[in-house]
Amino acid sequence: MDHKLFIYNSLSRKKENFIPINSPYVGLYVCGPTVYGEAHLGHARPAITFDVLFRYLKYLGYKVRYVRNITDVGHLENDADSGEDKVVKKARLEQLEPMELVQRYVNSYHENMLKLNILPPSIEPHASGHIIEQQQMIRKILKRGFAYESNGSVYFDVNKYNEKYQYGKLSGRNTEEMMANTRELAGQDEKRNPFDFALWKKADPVHIMHWPSEWSEGFPGWHLECSAMGTKYLGETFDIHGGGMDLLFPHHECEIAQSIAANGVDHVKTWMHNNMITINGQKMGKSLNNFINLSEFFEGNHHLLERAYCPMTIRFFILQAQYRSTVDFSNEALQAAEKGLKRLLSAGELIGKLKTSPASTFNLSEIINETFGALNDDLNTPIAIAQLFEAARIINLINDGKETITKPDLLELGKFFNSVMIDILGLISESNVENKGNLESELMNIIIDLRLQARQKKDFQTSDLIRDRLNNLNVRLNDTKEGTTWEKE
C-alpha cells in the first residue's frame, strides 16, 4: 500500500509505521460491551474510534476482518475475581433469564451503533458461545505450567509466568507495585498471590450461568474470552487490538500473558487505546450521577442536558479530539460541535453547485495532503477536521465569487471532501443516517454522464429518453455551463 500510516502502539509507547503481518489482510480486534445495561458515552468512544480506523484501513485498500466481541458471561463486579457476574446480577434485578437480558441490551447497543453510523464488525462473537475454545486455552496454559487449579477454579500463575516472561509490560506495572496496591494478603484465598487472575471460576449457587469442565461446573474468567476469540477468528498473532484505556490494565495485560502462556507468542502486534470521556470536567460514574446513556443524549432526557443532541453531533464531537486525548462533554461544547458539523455538511452540498473558472486561486493539494497527513499521523481527526473547515471556508468563498476553482480541481475537491467526510469519518447528514445511500446520488452521476455522452454523440433519442424517465420519477435535471445538476421535486 502506498501510504505512511503511523499508529501509536501502547506496547512500544511510540508511533509505528503500520505494516500488516499479511498484507492486504488486516486483523482487528476490539473489546465490545459487557451487555448488562444501556450503551453510554463510554461505549460510543471506542466504537467510533475503531470505526474510523476500520473505514480508513478499508479506504487505504486493506481487506479488514474486524472482530468486536459481546461479553455476556464472566465479567464480575468491580472487574475483579470475586463478586457477582454483572449480567447475572442485572438479570436477577430485571427478573429475566440472563440471555434474555443479554439479547435486550445487544439489540439496544446495535440500535445505538446504527444511529451513530458505525459499521457492523465482520464478526461479533459472544463469550458464552465460545466456552469450549476458552476451556481449550486453559488446558494449554495448565499444560505449559502457567496456571494452577484451586478448589475447582483455575488461576493464572503470575509469578511462574514472570520467571520466563514479563507480566506488566503493557501497563508498565510490576508485581511489587501490584502487591502494594492490594489489601489482600498472599495465600489468604484460593489464589497463591493476589495478582493471580481467574481463568475458570467454579460457579457458586447464585451464579446461574455455568458449564461443565474437568475442574468444576463453572464459567470462564473475564480476560480469557478475548484471547480465545481473537485467536479463533484472527489467528495466533494478528495486527491490531483496540479498546478503551480503562481496559489496558488488568484486562489487556492479562490477555497478553494468557496468549504467551498458551501459545508462546505475543498475539497482538499493535495495541491501541482510546482515552476516556469526562462530563463537565468530572469523571463519568454512576455514583456521581453524571452517567448519560446514548439514548438520553439523542432524546435530551437527562438532567445535565439542556436539550437533545443528534447522534451525528455526538460522533462529530468525539472525532474533534484525537482518540488518545480526553474528551469533555458539556452543553456548550456540543452545541458548538453541532454548528460546526452543519457548516461542513452545507459546504459539502454546495460543492455540486459551484461554478468553475480557468484558474484556481487556492492550493487544493495542500489541503488534501494536510488532511491525509493528519489521518496518517495516528488518526489525528481534529487536524483532518480543521482542514475540512478550511475547505469549507474556501467553498463558501468560491460560491461568493471571492475565490475561483478550475473544473479538474472542483472534481477533485468533491471527491476529497466526500471521501473524508462520508467514507472515512462516517459523517453524514442526519436524514441520511436512516437512509444510508448516497448510492442514489452516485447513480445519478452515472446517468448524467451517460446522457452527456449520448448528447456528444448526437444520440438525442437516448438523451431525451433519460430526461423523460427521470421526469417520471420527479427528478429534474438542470443543465448549466458548468455541468448538470439534479433535484427531486
Place this chain on the structure above:
Amino acid sequence: MDHKLFIYNSLSRKKENFIPINSPYVGLYVCGPTVYGEAHLGHARPAITFDVLFRYLKYLGYKVRYVRNITDVGHLENDADSGEDKVVKKARLEQLEPMELVQRYVNSYHENMLKLNILPPSIEPHASGHIIEQQQMIRKILKRGFAYESNGSVYFDVNKYNEKYQYGKLSGRNTEEMMANTRELAGQDEKRNPFDFALWKKADPVHIMHWPSEWSEGFPGWHLECSAMGTKYLGETFDIHGGGMDLLFPHHECEIAQSIAANGVDHVKTWMHNNMITINGQKMGKSLNNFINLSEFFEGNHHLLERAYCPMTIRFFILQAQYRSTVDFSNEALQAAEKGLKRLLSAGELIGKLKTSPASTFNLSEIINETFGALNDDLNTPIAIAQLFEAARIINLINDGKETITKPDLLELGKFFNSVMIDILGLISESNVENKGNLESELMNIIIDLRLQARQKKDFQTSDLIRDRLNNLNVRLNDTKEGTTWEKE
C-alpha cells in the same frame, strides 16, 4: 386469562384451547433461519406468523419468552446427514471465514425483519454457541441407550426408540414407509438404518467448523440444536414450538424423539406449522428460478416482479391468508393487497376526525367480537382483516354523514382498530417503518435499460463503462435469461 384462544396442534391434529403450562408465562420456540444467504419469502412467512402470535399472546396479557434460533452450523445440504455444511460451503464460495458469512447474513436477516415490523425475539441463540449443551444432550441419549457411536459420529437409533416410543407421531409416518422412501440400504454406511439421524458428525477435512468431543473432532447434527436450546431457555417442557411445514419432517419429528430419548418427556405441548408460499402457482425453488429475496421485493429487482412492493404490503398480503393455508404470490395479488392496506390505513387516520352523534347506527360490538373470535380461532387473520374492512367501510360512511357514532363508541372504535392493526397485526404506515425510498431501484432500472440498449447497438464501450462504474459503487449486475438484476455488496 379471560379468552378462548384455540390453536391447531399439529401433534393432536385438532384445535385445542390454549392453556399455558405455567400461566401467565408462555414459552415459545420458533425455528429461525440457516444463515447462508439472503432472507426470502420462505423466511418471511414463519417470522410474520409467529410475530402475530407473539404480539397476540402479549396482548392477551401473557408474559412470553420467545426464542428463535440462528442455525450457523450443522445444517448439511439437502437437509441430510451427508454433504457439505450449507454455511461452510457458502463461506468457501464467498471466500469468508464461516462466522464472517454468518454475521453478514444475520445482519441482513435482522434488517429485513425490521422492515417487516417483526419484533425481535426475547432470545436469539446461535447453534454454534451451544455446542456444550448439545454434547450434554447426546450423552444423555447415549446413556439411555437410544443412540450409538459409529466411526466417530453418533446416530440416533430409531428402531431402539421405537421399542418404547413412537417415532413418526408428529408426521404420521412409520419406519416401513420411511424405509420404502429411501434409496439407501440398511447397514451400508455408518448408520444401522437409513432413517437413523446424526446427533454428532465427525468432521471431514473440508469441514472447517468443528469442536472436540469424546467421539471425534466434529459438529452437532442439525436437529439437535433446537432440542438443546429449547430446553436450555424454556425448560424440559414448554408451551409452543413453531416453524414452517417443511420442517415438520424430519426436523421436528427428530426433535421430539431426541427430547423424549434424553429426558423421557415430550418437550412441546403445542406444535404449530405455517404453510408454504407459492409464486404464480408454482413451488418456490432455486431450480425453478422463481426464488425471490425480500430485498428484491422491496426494490422490485426481480424478473417476476413488475415493480417494488413495500414491506408492509408483503406483511399484509401474508396475513390475508390463515397461516395454515398456502399463499400464492403474484403481481396482481400484491397490488390488490397494497390497495387494501392503504384503505385500512386511511380509515385508521380518519377515526380521529369523525364527528360524534347521540346514537350509533351500527353494531360496533359485533365487529369487535367477530374480530377477536377470528383471532381466537387459530389466528384466523383473514377474517379479522375482513372485519377491519367492515369497520373501514363504516368509518367512511360516518365521515360521509351516512352513518352515525356516539362518543363512547368512537373511543372504543379507535382503541379496537389501533389495537388490532398496530399492536396485534403489526401493520403500520410505510413511512413509519424505515423509509428507504425506492428511487435508488428506479434509477438502477434506467441504468440497466441504458446498458441493454448500448449492448443491442454493439456499443460495448458504454456497456462496459456502466458495469465498471457500478462495480466501483459495489453494485453487481447479474445477467440472466430473464433479464438483469443487481445487488449491493
